[in-house]
Amino acid sequence: MAIEFGKELGITTTPIPGLVVWDLPVHGDSRGWFKENWQREKMTRAGLPDFGPVQNNISFNDAVGTTRGIHAEPWDKWVSVATGRIFGAWVDLREGPTFGAVYTTELDPSRAIFVPRGVGNSYQTLEPDTAYTYLVNDHWSSEAPYTFLNLADESAAIAWPIPLDQVEVSAKDRAHPRLADVTPMTPRKILVVGANGQLGRALRAEFAGAAHVEFAARDDVDLGSPDLAEARRWRDYAAVVNAAAYTAVDLAETADGRTDAWLTNVTGVSRLAAVAAAHGVTLVHVSSDYVFDGTLSRPYREDDPVSPLGVYGQTKAAGDAVVSTVPRHYILRTSWVIGDGRNFVRTMQSLAERGVDPSVVGDQIGRLTFADDIARGIRHLLSTAAPSGTYNLTGAGDPASWADVARTVFELTGHDPARITAVSTDEYFSAATTPVAPRPRNSALDLAKIEATGFRAPDWKDALRRYLTGEGG
Structure with a gap:
């Protein structure tokens, strides 16, 4: 799937409060492409929270169908794709009226998503050699509170492009609880x-x-x-x-x-x-x-x-x-x-x-x-x-x-x-x-x-x- 060049910087809201998809301008030609993956001044002016990232992480997956999640962490994340393409699924695991709300979409290098604290994050690679990058506004800590949801939860009913029984999923991710047993992420x-x-x-x-x-x-x-x-x-x-x-x-x-x-x-x-x-x-x-x-x-x-x-x-x-x-x-x-x-x-x-x-x-x-x-x-x-x-x-x-x-x-x-x-x-x-x-x-x-x-x-x-x-x- 070809990257869409020439988009304007823009946003798409979702049913999950604070979860926002961003179109990113990507400039390319026969030599390859370039994008501003994170540009504080432009993006905060356009409506992105000034969330103060302190760490940049990259997840590389060489096989199609690699599936990870659903993990809700006590920090905000700016998620984008460096190369390849993913199907992403997000579930609101925060206390409140939207607990359990689901949103899915595909991301390629021309699309990013802002994931607020407590919203469960998961993805499935749709192309080989996919690199998924994310900025976070806190340093990882084993003492921080985390919340998890099973990828196969029936109430979330995520329509995975590749069935979960045909993909690589870690034993730890397979053991996560169903929604009824999830402890919601409390507010900061x-x-x-x-x-x-x-x-x-x-x-x-x-x-x-x-x-x-x-x-x-x-x-x-x-x-x-x-x-x-x-x-x-x-x-x-x-x-x-x-x-x-x-x-x-x-x-x-x-x-x-x-x-x-x-x-x-x-x-x-x-x-x-x-x-x-x-x-x-x-x-x-x-x-x-x-x-x-x-x-x-x-x-x-x-x-x-x-x-x-x-x-x-x-x-x-x-x-x-x-x-x-x-x-x-x-x-x-x-x-x-x-x-x-x-x-x-x-x-x-x-x-x-x-x-x-x-x-x-x-x-x-x-x-x-x-x-x-x-x-x-x-x-x-x-x-x-x-x-x-x-x-x-x-x-x-x-x-x-x-x-x-x-x-x-x-x-x-x-x-x-x-x-x-x-x-x-x-x-x-x-x-x-x-x-x-x-x-x-x-x-x-x-x-x-x-x-x-x-x-x-x-x-x-x-x-x-x-x-x-x-x-x-």
Whole structure:
């Protein structure tokens, strides 16, 4: 069968999600032929995932009818034919609604196929001296999870051009299980670092029951360790969510606090970013309104220049810059975070119940953000594969001052909001005897970008009402 010359680079989708056949331009004459078997810039622009190959393998078969498979591996593959021709069969062996879906086609040097992780791969040679080449985005490991299906499985019912009883098949391949006995390939894992903090606890609730999500406290994964790269088999992870941070904004203004803030928010994040970049892992990082100076008269957008006022904000801005270099990343900027445990809302609720009439800052403007909504937003970005980048994620609704929030807490708990006295930031901290971090006066963040992905945060007042009645947070 002659190779078809002069094709345009193009794709054909299949019933198996992510499994895509590619037509490759092959240039030839009486001397032979040439093709670009893998061209990252052209192919990713045309829609191929930028899957980051690290190894190139070649399988040579001298006899017609050599049959191999069905093997599902924990990595993506770019499969093509260097010489000869094959009949290929692919079966989806991943967990999910398409488990067991089958696709077959022939490949020659002018056609290639992208095989996503967990899709079973098999082929049968149709010409002698066939060489089958494939790029993979992980190094082979005996410790990696594999899944197999019998070539003769009745439910897959693959119409092999040459019957299996007439071809060369290894004893190992003949012994693979039928579909009913196959253990599906589980999704790549998600690791939550800092899983015992208020956001970490919200993420535990959001991903409750998801077997592929792991939670690690600081003692389990030390971001400050120079051995972080060896702490896990990182290629097994689709994403790492960094919920660990130094957040003591006032203490960061002290000598020891400054060191600790930079160690956690910059040095540790840098090591995690290096791991993510090296292994194709999506890094999710939570940032802060403190990267801005709060002088704008409108809500801050993601592309506004950062201008942090204090040490904490400086470390968060530096961490954002590092994470932005990771090819697959989400930076979530948020503000005024409320979760379980001690926080501003619980303090105001307690003061109201004890008959205390507090003075509260009235010249800082923003919106409350509840930890469970941040967790929901993180899951949304990951599950929808939203474009990499920075996203603002706070409560929705009209911005308000801390004094306004306190009045709302009093009102929702049945107390007189007039008991709150609004004071300026300078007045509030006038008697402080320890360093006080400068605060941005405007912490309102524009939500249009994340809303364009389909995510909607609740109005902060509605979320506050649910939080106080025990329905959220």
